Amino acid sequence: MREVDIDGPETAAIILPSDFDAGQRATLGLTALASLEFECRKNQALEALRQLRQEIRMYNWTVSEKKAQLHGVGATTRAQAYLKSLLDHIQLAGDTYRCARAALLSLGLPKDDKTFQPLTKLDQRGKGGLKVRPGMARVADPWYWHVARPAGQNEDQRLAWESEMDRVQWFRARASRDRMDEELEILEAEFSRSIRSFSKMRDVWTAMAEQKNLVPDNPDELGWRAYAFRQAAMYERLRAECVEAQTEAPILAAKDLEAEDRKGVLEARAKELEEELTDVYFEQQN
Known part of the structure; x- marks a missing residue:
């Protein structure tokens, strides 16, 4: 407690099992707690990827609408300010995923895991939200666009699954609006x-x-x-x-x-x- 700043307790470091190696966790009796953190980190990583996809869709749609609908310095400037905030949200979601993945690796996640792969800033892109143009079909989306999607789906099933995910996102957005x-x-x-x-x-x-x-x-x-x-x-x-x-x-x-x-x-x-x-x-x- 002496190391905690009484005036700013939110700045205190919270030590979790992922901050120790496997030997230290076994010595300190943190094995069970490490399993709980592992599950929490998996959910955190999946939620960060969902948020990343959502923000990229919003960014792409805004860019396309700006090019088609907005004219003049004032309107363009306001749109650029909004786009910057979306880029910040994209970066925040990516940073959250990278933090969660680093903790998962510390807790025993294999480095070649197909679900939680490395994410670079160049990967923080995708076609989501863009109108289909000739040649876009040859551009593959980054790996995380397919995370948590059921395997073995045909095209109709894939579209239905994505439509359902969009409905879920719509309800989440409506709840956020209601809270505001x-x-x-x-x-x-x-x-x-x-x-x-x-x-x-x-x-x-x-x-x-x-x-x-x-x-x-x-x-x-x-x-x-x-x-x-x-x-x-x-x-x-x-x-x-x-x-x-x-x-x-x-x-x-x-x-x-x-x-x-x-x-x-x-x-x-x-x-x-x-x-x-x-x-x-x-x-x-x-």
């Missing part, structure tokens, strides 16, 4: 409750301050009345700040979007070059 809507509703309700609470406290302290001769001939009356007026002013200031924050919330959101746009202008050309290099890479693979 709920968070927005909670925030708006918190604004309203805070404003009502501050208004009530202001009125209570104001009423107390305006009472006179509550205690006849009390020399301290002026002092407590001044204190009550100060408390009332404090709650009025809090109420006004809350009202202002509620009013300016959309404006602040717009300012954040403008900041992202300005940042995207600097990155737009770099992303276009990256897309061109990616197209050249896939053409060379043909």
Whole structure:
């Protein structure tokens, strides 16, 4: 416990069985715990690959729509900012998989395992989400596009399986949207409750301050009345700040979007070059 930062416990390292070799795990009696971590890491790796496929589909679809539908610097810049966030999500999913696979290897996964293969940044691509073009059939998707797919499927079964996976993903996306809507509703309700609470406290302290001769001939009356007026002013200031924050919330959101746009202008050309290099890479693979 002495090594844990009390002010930042989330920064403390969590030692797991995968951090030890097989001999150390046997000596420390971590064999059973290592089996549990192995199963958890398998699920983590599969979920990371699912997330990677989802983000690549979204990125490819966004790129194709941007090329076909968006025109002008402003719209292109906003799209580039969004594409950058998708690329960050792709990288995060890939890093999560690589971390999980490293732990699995430490726990005894064979290096030549066909399910959990090495994943490079160049592998973090695929045709998912793209409209089929001539020649694309000759470009093979990376290995992880077929992980967890039942073996021995014909074309109709494969399409049905992928359609079912898309339905699952749609329900997950809808649940995420519902959670975001709920968070927005909670925030708006918190604004309203805070404003009502501050208004009530202001009125209570104001009423107390305006009472006179509550205690006849009390020399301290002026002092407590001044204190009550100060408390009332404090709650009025809090109420006004809350009202202002509620009013300016959309404006602040717009300012954040403008900041992202300005940042995207600097990155737009770099992303276009990256897309061109990616197209050249896939053409060379043909």
